[in-house]
Amino acid sequence: MKIGIPRALAYYAYYPFIKTFFEKLGLEVVISDETTKEIMDKGVEDAITDACVPVKLFHGHVSNLKDRVDYVFVPRFVSINNEATFCPKFLGLPDMLACSIKDFKNMLEVRVDLKKKRLRLFWLCMGISRRFKKGFFTAYNAYIRAILSFKNYAHQFLQGGIPPLGIVAQRKNLPIRLGVVGYPYMLYDSYLSLDLIKKLINMGVYVVTPEMVPEKDKMKQAKKLKKNLFWTFSNSVVRTAYHFLENRCVDGIIHITAFGCGPDFIVDKLMELEAREKNMPYLTITLDEQTGQEGLNTRLEAFVDMLKIKRAKKEAALA
Amino acid sequence: MRKVSFPYMGTSYIPIKRLLTALGNEVILPPKPNTETITLGCKFAPEFACYPFKIVLGTYVQVLEAGADTLVSTGGVGPCRAGLYTTLQEKILKSLGYKFEMITLEPPGRHFADLMCSIKKLINTRLSFRDYINIGRFVWKELTLLDKAERLSHKIRPLEAKKGETTEVYRKCVAMVAKAESYKELAEIEREMERLYDSIEKKDFDPVKIGIVGEIYVLMEPSANMEIEETLGNLGVYVERSMFLSGYTVSNAVMDLFHIAGERDIKKLAYPYFKEMCGGHGRESVGNAVHFARRGFDGLIQLSPFTCIPEIVAKSILPKVCEERGMAFLSLTLDEQTGREGVRTRLEAFVDMLFAKRKKMRLSSTKSNFVKEMS
Numbered sequence: 282m283k284i285g286i287p288r289a290l291a292y293y294a295y296y297p298f299i300k301t302f303f304e305k306l307g308l309e310v311v312i313s314d315e316t317t318k319e320i321m322d323k324g325v326e327d328a329i330t331d332a333c334v335p336v337k338l339f340h341g342h343v344s345n346l347k348d349r350v351d352y353v354f355v356p357r358f359v360s361i362n363n364e365a366t367f368c369p370k371f372l373g374l375p376d377m378l379a380c381s382i383k384d385f386k387n388m389l390e391v392r393v394d395l396k397k398k399r400l401r402l403f404w405l406c407m408g409i410s411r412r413f414k415k416g417f418f419t420a421y422n423a424y425i426r427a428i429l430s431f432k433n434y435a436h437q438f439l440q441g442g443i444p445p446l447g448i449v450a451q452r453k454n455l456p457i458r459l460g461v462v463g464y465p466y467m468l469y470d471s472y473l474s475l476d477l478i479k480k481l482i483n484m485g486v487y488v489v490t491p492e493m494v495p496e497k498d499k500m501k502q503a504k505k506l507k508k509n510l511f512w513t514f515s516n517s518v519v520r521t522a523y524h525f526l527e528n529r530c531v532d533g534i535i536h537i538t539a540f541g542c543g544p545d546f547i548v549d550k551l552m553e554l555e556a557r558e559k560n561m562p563y564l565t566i567t568l569d570e571q572t573g574q575e576g577l578n579t580r581l582e583a584f585v586d587m588l589k590i591k592r593a594k595k596e597a598a599l600a
Numbered sequence: 601m602r603k604v605s606f607p608y609m610g611t612s613y614i615p616i617k618r619l620l621t622a623l624g625n626e627v628i629l630p631p632k633p634n635t636e637t638i639t640l641g642c643k644f645a646p647e648f649a650c651y652p653f654k655i656v657l658g659t660y661v662q663v664l665e666a667g668a669d670t671l672v673s674t675g676g677v678g679p680c681r682a683g684l685y686t687t688l689q690e691k692i693l694k695s696l697g698y699k700f701e702m703i704t705l706e707p708p709g710r711h712f713a714d715l716m717c718s719i720k721k722l723i724n725t726r727l728s729f730r731d732y733i734n735i736g737r738f739v740w741k742e743l744t745l746l747d748k749a750e751r752l753s754h755k756i757r758p759l760e761a762k763k764g765e766t767t768e769v770y771r772k773c774v775a776m777v778a779k780a781e782s783y784k785e786l787a788e789i790e791r792e793m794e795r796l797y798d799s800i801e802k803k804d805f806d807p808v809k810i811g812i813v814g815e816i817y818v819l820m821e822p823s824a825n826m827e828i829e830e831t832l833g834n835l836g837v838y839v840e841r842s843m844f845l846s847g848y849t850v851s852n853a854v855m856d857l858f859h860i861a862g863e864r865d866i867k868k869l870a871y872p873y874f875k876e877m878c879g880g881h882g883r884e885s886v887g888n889a890v891h892f893a894r895r896g897f898d899g900l901i902q903l904s905p906f907t908c909i910p911e912i913v914a915k916s917i918l919p920k921v922c923e924e925r926g927m928a929f930l931s932l933t934l935d936e937q938t939g940r941e942g943v944r945t946r947l948e949a950f951v952d953m954l955f956a957k958r959k960k961m962r963l964s965s966t967k968s969n970f971v972k973e974m975s
Contacts, residue, residue, distance in 0.1 A: 328916070329912065329915055329916045331906070331907070331912045331915060331933065332912055332916070357875075357876060359876065365678075366678060366679045367679070368679065368909065369679050369680065369878035369879050369880070369882065369909040369910050369913055370909055370912065370913060372679065372876045372877070372878040372879075372913075373874065373876060373878045373882065373910075373913035373917075375875070376873060376874050376875060376876070376913070376916075376917055377913055377916040377917065380873070380916050380917045380919070380920040381916050392876075506687070507687055508675075508683075508684065508687050510684060511677070511678025511679045511680075511681075511683060511684065511879075512678075512679060541648060541906075541907050542648070543648075543681055543907055543908075543909035543912075544681065544909075545648065546646040546647070546648040546649050546681075546907075547646075547681060547684050547688050549646060550646045550688055550691075550692070551688065551691070554691055554692070554695055
């Protein structure tokens, strides 16, 4: 049996878990092709116009998969911890797909709600394996392997690598460190982000993303906001930025956001106000399906050059 | 004495003003959103903030300039963004240099202690238990009366013989309610209101029926939705809105206290299409659409501010709901750049289409009768 996983949205945050789990269950896992112009165009065609680019891309990836697999895995991420849920578009994703894509009959909808109960994830995995008529021990083995695989993935990030982009390690002694914050599905989709992270690395910048900051450091910043944000990824982004600003462990922050992203206008404004107060260079880059390479290059080069000049001045003053 | 102000939404300022004054505050009445409000809001708000955010922020700037020192607004528990608006607006306004206190009224279900704390800050006079009951009863009556006046105006406007008469009566009713001093007076006003609406000269015909669903602020605030109900009424359409303030208060303040999700039956109706609560009024929009379709409405209009997330989810589902149930669908996205005439043209085209559809159906049905009689 073939199961398809669309390469979009939560895929970038959790794919080692999902992929390993289905593989160890004994299913054939097909991941949709890397994003191309065709996939993007198909998604833009199917999805409604107001949706943000990542959601449109998800539509495209589903269309890419649906005819060549038995089931397309569409998660409905509700929550993975007690404090927050996901963006409403994640909550309504299967419903949106069912209405927007024609003849989409083979959806494997999985509701992920891990709030307030221990072992929720375990029982969820058991439920899925039962749907494919797999025994308890096979499922248990798959679950353990999946968790190990995910831990390994998280560990690779903490070591300074970016596994979804195939970057194993970055050179540590680079002059400029840049915090690049944004949601995983924006940062690690190299078509959507126009290879932004690799471009920065080629410019001689050490890139730090939210996944590369330990959870412990992020939680220290949680109290700074009067009210937690409602969305898991947004909390992670804001806390990372606050961590950077408090410890001044980066030279500048770049926020990458999608055009029309709902939660991000709050996230962006919060970070902008804080960055202005702490006097840290801050750049917002808004991406959509029409963003051009050259415009992005110019802005990135200008930003990095500015940081380099600033650093050179500082060093000259010290000398 | 605290100088309190609050966001402007429809006619809600009348009962809110009454309540805050009775609790011993000085109220700075927010102005009706005008071009200046919207310009101010757009200037200080982030680009992708939704339209209500901008209007409310603009209103805050205006009332702070007028001397308010306390702002009261509602909170929320998400995942709709509106629950975080007060947090962000407070930060933005403070960074502009205004000094004030922001009081956020959270829903009682999850933040009961917090809510009580906020309410305590707003009570600045000594009142007996009896007074509270009286204030509560009076304000609630005002709220329901205002809703009733609006509902009646929607019903009667398409039937009026002389254009503009209903709007005039409606304005008169609102003014009467705003002036009332005692509970007894309100009861009299209710009778007077019914009499006034009855005395409007009416035509006898069956108007096209359109249901309106969508995000609460653009639904309730006529200046945000280009007076859509009035425009449609003048085109001879019976309009019904899915949400009124009294119903909203019951489901979000009272029912929430007992952890009962409001409007249960509406949620049940939405279930086949929309299985998850996604904040805001996304699911209610879908549920109400099904409800309108069951009651034989001809068309559905969805109002949403640009970038409103729950309504975007609803918007991708609604066309299917309407198609399956044979109802016409129009979605209007509103923001500060929406032109009045553009909206008007689209509405006129939509209504013309509905009239034509009805005529066609009537023709085909009479024809079949005719054929039956012949044979």
